Amino acid sequence: MSKIKKIGVMTSGGDSPGMNAAIRSVVRTCAFYKIECAGIYRGYQGMIEGDFISLDARSVKGIINKGGTFLKSARSNEFRTKEGRQKAYDALIAANIDALVVIGGDGTFTGALIFNQEFNFPVMGIPGTIDNDITGTSHTLGYDTTLNTVVDVIDKIRDTASSHNRLFFVEVMGRDVGHIALNAGVGAGAEEILIPEEDLGLDRLLESLKRSKESGKSSSIVVVAEGDKIGKNVFELKDYVEENLPEYEVRVSVLGHMQRGGSPSCFDRVLASRMGVKAVESLLEGQSNLMVGLLNEKMSVTPLDKAIKGQSKINKELIRVSDIMST
Amino acid sequence: MSKIKKIGVMTSGGDSPGMNAAIRSVVRTCAFYKIECAGIYRGYQGMIEGDFISLDARSVKGIINKGGTFLKSARSNEFRTKEGRQKAYDALIAANIDALVVIGGDGTFTGALIFNQEFNFPVMGIPGTIDNDITGTSHTLGYDTTLNTVVDVIDKIRDTASSHNRLFFVEVMGRDVGHIALNAGVGAGAEEILIPEEDLGLDRLLESLKRSKESGKSSSIVVVAEGDKIGKNVFELKDYVEENLPEYEVRVSVLGHMQRGGSPSCFDRVLASRMGVKAVESLLEGQSNLMVGLLNEKMSVTPLDKAIKGQSKINKELIRVSDIMST
Amino acid sequence: MSKIKKIGVMTSGGDSPGMNAAIRSVVRTCAFYKIECAGIYRGYQGMIEGDFISLDARSVKGIINKGGTFLKSARSNEFRTKEGRQKAYDALIAANIDALVVIGGDGTFTGALIFNQEFNFPVMGIPGTIDNDITGTSHTLGYDTTLNTVVDVIDKIRDTASSHNRLFFVEVMGRDVGHIALNAGVGAGAEEILIPEEDLGLDRLLESLKRSKESGKSSSIVVVAEGDKIGKNVFELKDYVEENLPEYEVRVSVLGHMQRGGSPSCFDRVLASRMGVKAVESLLEGQSNLMVGLLNEKMSVTPLDKAIKGQSKINKELIRVSDIMST
Amino acid sequence: MSKIKKIGVMTSGGDSPGMNAAIRSVVRTCAFYKIECAGIYRGYQGMIEGDFISLDARSVKGIINKGGTFLKSARSNEFRTKEGRQKAYDALIAANIDALVVIGGDGTFTGALIFNQEFNFPVMGIPGTIDNDITGTSHTLGYDTTLNTVVDVIDKIRDTASSHNRLFFVEVMGRDVGHIALNAGVGAGAEEILIPEEDLGLDRLLESLKRSKESGKSSSIVVVAEGDKIGKNVFELKDYVEENLPEYEVRVSVLGHMQRGGSPSCFDRVLASRMGVKAVESLLEGQSNLMVGLLNEKMSVTPLDKAIKGQSKINKELIRVSDIMST
Structure with a gap:
């Protein structure tokens, strides 16, 4: 059985519609399993600064349809240094956070992977980016x-x-x-x-x-x-x-x-809800270093390093459709 | 090689957003392959009455983003009779139409199947219904x-x-x-x-x-x-x-x-465009009695009789997600 | 010079888009004139219960585009009684609130008028209702x-x-x-x-x-x-x-x-902003028992009792236009 | 009594949402009064080229909610010359058009005014521009x-x-x-x-x-x-x-x-409908050289030369509101 008692959730990199819905899902899934949840403001920078907020099921009401991310996002040069990451680790430990869900893209996942390797800290990724350029999911959030x-x-x-x-x-x-x-x-x-x-x-x-x-x-x-x-x-x-x-x-x-920007589509809201559940449940099952994704219409997981290194491929069939349509 | 020279396209049953985009795709794909295309008004009833219109690439401009179906839809009790179907067949032959793309749901496909069996007339189905209750595609149009x-x-x-x-x-x-x-x-x-x-x-x-x-x-x-x-x-x-x-x-x-109603989402417009191409190309390859669909993110085909008899299943995982979200 | 130091703002009756924008405007205008502002939850019922919240310029950020009213609305049978209104007055006095802006329709204004007559408490009305059935303004909020x-x-x-x-x-x-x-x-x-x-x-x-x-x-x-x-x-x-x-x-x-529901149109957001300014400034100028309104494209005021008794008239010209259009 | 038997309608200058609704209104008002209506394509250039289309009540169905202008708009250097305008006049006469409704802005009205002065041809203007920079109406179409x-x-x-x-x-x-x-x-x-x-x-x-x-x-x-x-x-x-x-x-x-672009708001659709009626009825009453407008919530007319020379004034009160809101 998992010993995880408190999960931290954050958004990082460019924001995308559905991030708030994903945060909400992580928070509610934690509440469902009766574990604590902390929001981390401004991505890795907020993690370093210990800029956390305690979140329960009620604190995320009314956000499923809001664009952007209420936890905000930021770049952090400090997190690229060993010292920065040590500070982040210390802040998490001080706040009793024992696992992370990071919502973002390539750069976010790379940071998470390094962090896990250095501190053996459980991490799960949720692909949130409008570009859809992540391997291991047919659709990224937004x-x-x-x-x-x-x-x-x-x-x-x-x-x-x-x-x-x-x-x-x-x-x-x-x-x-x-x-x-x-x-x-x-x-x-x-x-x-x-x-x-x-x-x-x-x-x-x-x-x-x-x-x-x-x-x-x-x-x-x-x-x-x-x-x-x-x-x-x-x-x-x-x-x-x-x-x-x-x-x-x-x-x-x-x-x-x-x-x-903008209110997320129904698809993105549903996807965010599914991904949040899957991310938390994966952590509770003792898994780590994975990205949740949608593959063949089903929730699935992909190793973070694969997601990072992979190349999203353009749909050749659709290029052909495009050519035919402009007949 | 296919001997098809003129394809008829129609919408039938309840209308759904994306039907116009699908008609446009069928028409433009015909133009691309330099075969003729005829629009059939009001579904099977218009087919019986020979209510056709010649469509070329320009006649479908500006409709990809319009809700409803400009070819209109209608119920036809007459088509449920042998005599009605004979009239429909005669009208198609008189107009030199030698294959059909029908856009609609269950009832539409059932009609198409019977029509094919009686007259050996090539038919392809495109699933257009807001209910998403068709087997053989993860998403129906609309x-x-x-x-x-x-x-x-x-x-x-x-x-x-x-x-x-x-x-x-x-x-x-x-x-x-x-x-x-x-x-x-x-x-x-x-x-x-x-x-x-x-x-x-x-x-x-x-x-x-x-x-x-x-x-x-x-x-x-x-x-x-x-x-x-x-x-x-x-x-x-x-x-x-x-x-x-x-x-x-x-x-x-x-x-x-x-x-x-309403202007179709990007997803439905793209899906409609892909399905129209696949439907026409399938006919040109000599296939018939199939429904085009999206399975595992790819265009695919399913026998019409399977599509009709199949049962779309509710997503149990999503029911669970829903329960967790209302914590 | 006005001796008003703290204004209470509330929404009452059926909600309408633009109410949040009007609250924001009242709050910011108070901040501009360096007087305090209190939000009153759930209309007259919250007033009776002393359900107030202190509001400053920052507390109303991000609400101009939100439908509904974050101060909520409710019916209050208790306020229809002398005792109820006395309680409301006591609560206002206890909170040092010395003037009111009420946002709502007919019923809301009637309550405000009685309250003013009994306690000589300064009140200003902002017409917020989707029905546009208030005299003294060409457009109600929403x-x-x-x-x-x-x-x-x-x-x-x-x-x-x-x-x-x-x-x-x-x-x-x-x-x-x-x-x-x-x-x-x-x-x-x-x-x-x-x-x-x-x-x-x-x-x-x-x-x-x-x-x-x-x-x-x-x-x-x-x-x-x-x-x-x-x-x-x-x-x-x-x-x-x-x-x-x-x-x-x-x-x-x-x-x-x-x-x-829904995010207010630009018109309603601008109107709400103008009305909030006018309402607060009118109070600060020592006025009371007025409704702010838009007349001939300009901000104006109408006595509350006229607004209540007045009858909004249907636009006969538009009925004629409607007839011509359905030619 | 008016001797006008056929009115031409055109759009000119930058397009704006509501132009289609205004065309529809002109056409339907003509139908209501049982006079003919011709659409003129591409503004003054189409007028010169005699690029007309006969329009009846049915030809304008389904366009009230469409952005842009189906009659299209264009600049015409030729119309700036005496010869160009003579050609335009000849084309109108050849098509039995005996009065004009022009939808556009400043430039459009200037052209109309010159044309009227040279040929004593009845013209009415409808202000269609997104900039709202026309005197004589509180709101321009779009x-x-x-x-x-x-x-x-x-x-x-x-x-x-x-x-x-x-x-x-x-x-x-x-x-x-x-x-x-x-x-x-x-x-x-x-x-x-x-x-x-x-x-x-x-x-x-x-x-x-x-x-x-x-x-x-x-x-x-x-x-x-x-x-x-x-x-x-x-x-x-x-x-x-x-x-x-x-x-x-x-x-x-x-x-x-x-x-x-975009589908016009309800306000613009209603305004367009009212303006079209007013423009046609003014012509039928024997008036000319006027622009219809909305003043103090009512339909009114302003001489075209005043509309052109006038200066739309910024709302000083709103500048003040803006300052207060950014407190």
Whole structure:
């Protein structure tokens, strides 16, 4: 039987919708199993500073539908040092916390893994990031909400694009991975989608836009991931296209941070609830160094080091669907 | 090689968000493969009446984000007769349509199967129903959107519930299956969820509500599927609870048809796009009598007769999560 | 110069979106003028029980966009008695509260007026109700948000109505006044609108629906205020129409309490902010027994007794517009 | 009696939500009075090219809730020449159009006025622009919707701002007028609002941000109109603040074109419906060269030349409210 009596929960890295729902789930699962739960403010930095708050089932009411994270998030350079991590360990021990649930992405998990190796402290990870770039789960927390936010905004942009027969380049998040761009692009009916995983090539882009114009399309949306393979940012793309296709009037929209916010979708709320239960129960069963995830529609766990090293792959079938849709 | 030259597409049964996106996908995939496509109005009834419209890539622009189905849906008693189906067949032949994609649920697929057996006419099914009650796909078209609609509305109801310390019974769709109630209930943070698959029992409901009150919860939401096992409708539940727990002020909200409408979520738009491609490509490969579906995150096909006879199962793990969350 | 040192603020009656924003404004205006502010929980009942909380500028952060009222609302039979009001007065005096801002509707203002007359206690009213049935302001707090909620829902219902060529009766709030029904009805493009102020007559309704069908309209929405003049509720209307116009397939949707919830619109947030400032400044100027309001786009005040006795009038021009729109 | 038999309607200039609803209203009012109506595509350019479409009551169904303008909008250099306007006149005469309703802003009305003076052609204007910068109406079409869009997005940005204790500069539309910035800023609870009408001064901005930090505010939103008086764009402001207040981590978000799109609010739909009726009825009464508007909650008309020359004034009271709210 587990000897865990008090679990600490924190959010770290970029915030994502569903983090509050995940915290709530961790807290309520602790209450269900009659163990204590402490919230750790501002990620690893708050851990070092002992910035904790005692949380019971009532303290997390009314947050399942709130964006962001009420425990806040922060970067911590101090946690990258041995001394910082020692301070964090001491603070946890002083507060009688004997296991951790960390909610975040790659960087968060790397920190947790090192911390576990140094202090043999039980840790479980919950993947919370809008980028969906973690191996070991089909969906990270917040990803589904972000997709809905992005298609909503592009729907609005299309209203004005089609009123004026314009071409829009819309930049969405995704420095290394194109999941948001590809899915939201298909969802919003984008004519072209530029992602880091594929080199469409400028020539093909021009050709596609030219064909689009000829086929009678009056307006076009091109969705561009921040880290698109073409290597031009949206403003350079605008200039390039206007130079080469003067028949187009081009506009740019950079969606930016709004993509991180908003009330989580039902999917993200349910996923957060399931993940929180699984994380706490895994700790209580004596497990550690795992990330909970959704695989084949079921809750599952993946070793943290695998989750970190793994590479999320772009859905090739969906690229093909995208091509067919912009016929 | 396929000899299919013209595919007919129709929607039938209750409408669901994403149906327009699926029609668009079927039409554009036909355009991509340079075959013709005809829209069939009002389901099997329009098929009988030869109410067709020629559709090309441009005719489906601007519909990916629209709720409902522009091809409309209808019941057809005539199609239940041999004579009706013969008329439908004659109309298809007269219009040179040589294969069908039908978008709908159980009843739609049953009709398609009989039609295929009688006339050896190639048919493919796309599961479009908000209830998610079809075997062979983890998600039916529209289900994800409906969940978001329902949690949005319950979020609003909770605003007023918690302002007045009230108990609300919220009835959601689901005569035979509790997927909407269970998932939206967890997503909305409902205190109890009553579904057709489980007999919670009136005693446990009362006890749970009593405990809730004692634990300091000031307001409560109980989500009830139309076909809950307890066998009382929401208004009877209200009376029963008010009689037995006079400390509660109870209100009822029946969400009704709004659950079917609205702009589809990104998930449903992407799913619709993938399913349309898969359905057309399956026909072109010479397949028939299959339903396309999402299984383990991948496009797959299931024999129509299996899809019809199968039983969608409630997620037991999620019932447990729901119990833990209402701690 | 005013001798007011501490203002109490409370919400009472049915909650409406924007109440939190109004509380925030009252609190911040007090902070701006360096006087204290106390929140009174659960309206007059909390006043009697001395259920107060000290509020400063920081305690109301993050609530401008939240529906409902965090101070909660409740009915109080005790406040209808002289003894109850005496208790309330004693509690206020004990807490050094020397003036009141009450946010609510008719009933709330009546209570405030009596309280002022008995104890000469300074009171100011802010009209917070979704019904827009208060004289002395063109808009009550929450009304604009509710209109947006209602048209959003009817937009969804129309998706399914037009997919199936159905007629929907949609019941919206408004027992004595038809403002919500008339405005949301015009905004949602309803074919007919039944309100308490006008007797359309059943014959005209039938005739209009018949004409609608003949003119090729495939689906229809009829918006019905709870207190429509025809005197039939939506379910009776459904039966009546189905009996007399069998060509129609009729459905009913009762929107209910969701109309009260949701994040306030920008208009309601701005209005709440303006009203809170005006209410506090009026008290500080030594005024009392007034309701703040928006008249001709400007902040103004109306004696509370006029606001109570007044009758809000339906916009006849808009009834005419509605008729023309359903041509 | 009027001899007008056919009215042309067009949209011109930047599109705004509610334009479709206004077109619908013009069309239906024509139908009501049994006169013909023609839609003119792409504003004055389409008028020159005779790009017209006959519109009856049924052709505008289902558009009241759609953003953008289905008649499209465009700039026309040709219409700035005498020859261009002559062509336009000839095209109108050839199509038997004998009066115009133009929906747009300043530029649109200027064109209409010149056209009327040259050809004595009856014209009425409907103010459609998100900027609310037209004299003679308290609200232009689309303004209310844009405010809701902007506060929605800033709500999302605040989720991530407060999760990370960051300062955000959010740029909203408004080159010459600060209505959007001021109202959406108050509605979103912005700490500071920079508008073209007021020179807040960089020093005061820094001081206010410093005070904000000291008073314990963990995150801040500063809303900046495109044409803010300070004369720095949002990126320059970010650099300036980061240099002078290194304790702040600053982010920038430029909302851009999404502000123009989206389904119109109930207010804008109702306003559009009222304005369309008023515009057509004014023409039928023999009036011309007027803009319809909402003044003191009532439909009214203003001479087009006054509307053009007038200056919309910022609401000084609201600036004061904004200051008090950021206490």
